[in-house]
Amino acid sequence: MALEALRLCLDRGRDIQAALDRALTASPAAGPGDAALATELAYGYLRFRGRLDFLLDTLLAAPGRTSSAVRRILGLAAYEILFLQSVPAYASVDWAVGIIRRRLGRTMGNVANAVLRALVRLDGAPLREDYFRERTAGDISFLSVWYSCPPWLVRLWIGAYGREEAEAFLRASLCVPPPGVRVNRLHPLGAELFRRLEPLAAASSAWGMALGNWPDFLDEAVSLGQATRQSFATQRILDSLEPQEWPEPVLDACAGRGGKTFLLREAGKTVWASDVNAFRLRQLRAEGLRLGLFVPAFLSPGQGPYPLRHAPRTVFLDAPCSGLGVLSRRPDIKWKRTGRDCRQLAGLQRKLLDSAAGLLPAGGVLAYVTCTLHPEENERQVERFLRDQPAFHLVCRERTGADSGLGEFFYGAVLRKR
Numbered sequence: 484m485a486l487e488a489l490r491l492c493l494d495r496g497r498d499i500q501a502a503l504d505r506a507l508t509a510s511p512a513a514g515p516g517d518a519a520l521a522t523e524l525a526y527g528y529l530r531f532r533g534r535l536d537f538l539l540d541t542l543l544a545a546p547g548r549t550s551s552a553v554r555r556i557l558g559l560a561a562y563e564i565l566f567l568q569s570v571p572a573y574a575s576v577d578w579a580v581g582i583i584r585r586r587l588g589r590t591m592g593n594v595a596n597a598v599l600r601a602l603v604r605l606d607g608a609p610l611r612e613d614y615f616r617e618r619t620a621g622d623i624s625f626l627s628v629w630y631s632c633p634p635w636l637v638r639l640w641i642g643a644y645g646r647e648e649a650e651a652f653l654r655a656s657l658c659v660p661p662p663g664v665r666v667n668r669l670h671p672l673g674a675e676l677f678r679r680l681e682p683l684a685a686a687s688s689a690w691g692m693a694l695g696n697w698p699d700f701l702d703e704a705v706s707l708g709q710a711t712r713q714s715f716a717t718q719r720i721l722d723s724l725e726p727q728e729w730p731e732p733v734l735d736a737c738a739g740r741g742g743k744t745f746l747l748r749e750a751g752k753t754v755w756a757s758d759v760n761a762f763r764l765r766q767l768r769a770e771g772l773r774l775g776l777f778v779p780a781f782l783s784p785g786q787g788p789y790p791l792r793h794a795p796r797t798v799f800l801d802a803p804c805s806g807l808g809v810l811s812r813r814p815d816i817k818w819k820r821t822g823r824d825c826r827q828l829a830g831l832q833r834k835l836l837d838s839a840a841g842l843l844p845a846g847g848v849l850a851y852v853t854c855t856l857h858p859e860e861n862e863r864q865v866e867r868f869l870r871d872q873p874a875f876h877l878v879c880r881e882r883t884g885a886d887s888g889l890g891e892f893f894y895g896a897v898l899r900k901r
C-alpha cells in the first residue's frame with residue numbers, strides 16, 4: 484500500500500494523503516494496523532528520501548543504472564530498517580528482495596539482498612550526523628543529505644533567512660507536527676470539550692490547541708461538529724493578524740475546503756467564501772453541515788470581476804503558494820516543487836492581490852496568508868504590492884518563528900486601504 488501510494492504521489496502528482504487514501508481504499512482487507520504502518524512508511528520515506536537515496540548511492544555498485552522503481556522499494560525497506568524498531572530487519576529485507584525478484588528477476592533480487600544486508604551491517608551508523616558530514620563535500624551538500632532536502636531549497640533558505648534559521652526550518656521539516664484541534668465555540672458543548680482537552684494540550688489559545696496526541700474520543704467530537712482538526716500553527720498565524728479588527732463582511736476568496744473560513748465564522752465574523760475549485764467548495768458546504776454553520780459560498784471567477792452586489796469590506800487571501808512552510812505535514816512537496824513553480828505561484832498571488840485591491844472600498848482590509856517560506860511569495864510580494872498600490876498601508880505582518888515548536892511555518896500580512 485505504501486509503495487502504491489508513493490507511485491501515485493511521485494509519478495502521478497497526487498498529494499500524499501490523497502494517494503494514501505486511494506491505496507488504502509483499494510485494499511479493503513487491510514486492518515487498521517496495516518493502514519497505520521503504510522501511512523508511517525509512506526510519510527517517513529518522503530521525509531527521509533534524500534538521506535535514504537544518498538545511502539543507497541553509497542551501497543549500490545551501479546547507482547546510476549538503478550531504476551527509480553527499484554530505488555523506491557529499497558528506500559522503503561531502508562526506512563524500515565533504520566527507523567522502525569517494530570519491524571525486524573530480516574522482514575524488511577525479505578519483503579524488498581521478494582518484490583524485486585518477482586518484478587525484475589533473480590539478478591536484481593540478489594543486488595537488493597546485498598545492498599540491504601550491507602545496510603543492516605552498518606548497525607545504525609547512518610542515524611548519526613557525523614556519518615554524513617564525513618561523506619559529503621561542503622555544507623550545502625551535508626545539510627541537503629542530512630535534512631533530506633533538495634540543495635536548491637537549502638540554498639534558498641540560507642540566502643533568505645541565514646544558516647541558523649535555515650537549519651531550524653530543515654530540522655522541523657523532518658518532524659511529525661503535533662496534531663492540532665480547533666474547538667467550535669458556537670457549539671453548545673464546545674466549552675466543555677475544551678476543558679476536557681486542556682490537560683492534553685502542548686500549547687493552546689482561546690479555542691485551539693496543539694495536542695501531545697490525539698485522543699480517541701476526539702474523533703466522535705469532530706464528527707458531531709464540536710471540533711475541527713486544524714494545525715495550531717495555522718490558528719496562530721490567523722490570531723496574530725487580529726481578525727477581530729477586520730471590517731465585515733469578509734470575503735474569503737481562496738476558501739478551499741473552508742478550514743479558515745469556519746475559523747473566522749466561529750469567531751463570529753460574517754464571512755462569504757469563494758474558490759476556483761468546485762470540488763473543494765462542495766467539501767466546504769459539507770463542513771458547514773458538520774459544524775452546523777452556514778457560510779454563503781460561490782465559485783470564484785478566477786481573476787475576473789466577482790458576481791457580488793455589495794463589496795466586501797475585507798478580502799482574505801489564503802493564497803495558493805509553494806507550501807514550503809508545511810513540509811513536515813506534506814513531505815512530498817519538497818520532491819515535486821521547482822523554482823519555476825514558485826515563480827509562477829508568485830505571479831498568481833500578485834494577480835490575486837491586485838484584483839482584491841480593486842474590490843475593496845476605502846477603509847477596507849486585505850489580509851494575505853501563505854504557508855510557505857519563500858520571500859518572493861511573502862515579504863517581497865507584500866513590499867511589491869505596497870509599491871504598486873499606494874492607497875494601501877501595512878497594518879501588521881507576521882511569520883511563524885523558527886523556534887515555535889509547531890513544525891509548520893506561515894506568513895501573513897494585513898493591509899488597509901486609505
Ligand SMILES: C[S@@+](CC[C@H](N)C(=O)[O-])C[C@H]1O[C@@H](n2cnc3c(N)ncnc32)[C@H](O)[C@@H]1O
Nearest residue numbers: 737738739741742743759760783785801802803
Ligand atoms: C492555501 S489553499 C486554501 C486553503 C483554505 N483557505 C483552508 O484554510 O482550508 C489555496 C486555495 O486557493 C484556490 N485558488 C487557486 N487559484 C485561485 C484563484 N485564481 N482564485 C481563487 N482561488 C484560487 C485553490 O483552489 C485553493 O483552494
